[in-house]
Amino acid sequence: MIRNSWWRYVPMVRNTPKIPKKKKKKTEVCSRLEAESGSMVYTAKVGPSILSSDLSQLGRECERMMECGADYLHLDVMDGHFVPNITFGHPMVECLRRCIGPDPFFGLEALLTLCRITDMHMMVSRPEQWVKPMAAAGANQYTFHLEATTNPGSLIKEIRESGMKVGLAIKPGTTVEELAPWAGQIDMALVMTVEPGFGGQKFMEDMMPKVSWLRSQFPSLDIEVDGGVGPDSIYRCAEAGANMIVSGSAVVSSDDPRSVIALLKNVVMEAIQKRSLDR
Numbered sequence: 001m002i003r004n005s006w007w008r009y010v011p012m013v014r015n016t017p018k019i020p021k022k023k024k025k026k027t028e029v030c031s032r033l034e035a036e037s038g039s040m041v042y043t044a045k046v047g048p049s050i051l052s053s054d055l056s057q058l059g060r061e062c063e064r065m066m067e068c069g070a071d072y073l074h075l076d077v078m079d080g081h082f083v084p085n086i087t088f089g090h091p092m093v094e095c096l097r098r099c100i101g102p103d104p105f106f107g108l109e110a111l112l113t114l115c116r117i118t119d120m121h122m123m124v125s126r127p128e129q130w131v132k133p134m135a136a137a138g139a140n141q142y143t144f145h146l147e148a149t150t151n152p153g154s155l156i157k158e159i160r161e162s163g164m165k166v167g168l169a170i171k172p173g174t175t176v177e178e179l180a181p182w183a184g185q186i187d188m189a190l191v192m193t194v195e196p197g198f199g200g201q202k203f204m205e206d207m208m209p210k211v212s213w214l215r216s217q218f219p220s221l222d223i224e225v226d227g228g229v230g231p232d233s234i235y236r237c238a239e240a241g242a243n244m245i246v247s248g249s250a251v252v253s254s255d256d257p258r259s260v261i262a263l264l265k266n267v268v269m270e271a272i273q274k275r276s277l278d279r
């Protein structure tokens with residue numbers, strides 16, 4: 001039974017430290033926690049976007065990506081309104097869960113496989129309406145667009161109460177300062193590096209200052225980049241401070257997805273290591 005299963009509430013490897021209740025600036029809290037732990041608290045992760053894959057073989061494609069070393073799967077939900085394209089919704093996520101997810105009682109390995117499946121990139125108007133259906137379908141993280149809602153605070157709360165992690169995305173035209181007030185309440189910030197809607201577009205290097213700024217202000221935050229990211233652009237993303245890497249066509253269309261995933265991850269790991277040595 002997929003709906004309301006207990007394993008949905010088992011967190012992915014937690015990389016956002018618990019913020020003390022006392023009111024403090026996010027930057028102060030992060031610096032203190034990092035100073036105490038003596039290390040960076042985020043890790044390199046690669047999440048293939050399966051938008052560019054053969055959608056008639058979606059279950060198989062997701063399995064293939066996980067076998068090739070994907071840390072998570074990035075699923076692009078488009079409603080034909082927020083973006084000029086349509087993909088799929090929660091019924092398909094539920095089917096994927098059934099298809100890919102092994103019996104959670106098979107043990108820790110199976111549990112980890114389940115936990116890393118679904119980062120839902122919600123390119124939809126009124127993202128509020130799909131929180132509960134996505135949670136029931138087995139989504140682990142719900143990433144909504146700041147441009148699509150008038151009340152990010154209550155949406156963040158609702159996503160958390162539904163047992164999912166919270167991602168907040170911004171389109172290329174939205175400034176990072178607009179995202180900043182919510183950064184202390186989210187698990188991940190997504191900086192779009194193409195106009196959302198289609199895979200296979202050209203990487204927008206001019207988005208990198210947004211990533212650098214976020215990394216400097218929120219040293220422990222998971223920062224994701226999405227759009228045109230592959231072996232050519234990964235160095236810029238890693239240098240700017242992104243640690244969650246979405247890659248669609250560069251991974252999915254490659255003859256050797258395993259090597260591409262490994263390369264992307266290594267470049268980010270090296271940048272994280274360098275950053276921690278430089279501090």
Ligand SMILES: O=C(CO)[C@@H](O)[C@H](O)COP(=O)(O)O
Pocket residue numbers: 049051052074076121194195196197198199200201226227228229246247248249250
């Ligand atoms: O959200 C989107 C596009 O809107 C992305 O997730 C793309 O699907 C990534 O594909 P590539 O640009 O890497 O081919």
Ligand SMILES: [Fe+2]
Pocket residue numbers: 049074075076121226246
């Ligand atoms: Fe995406």
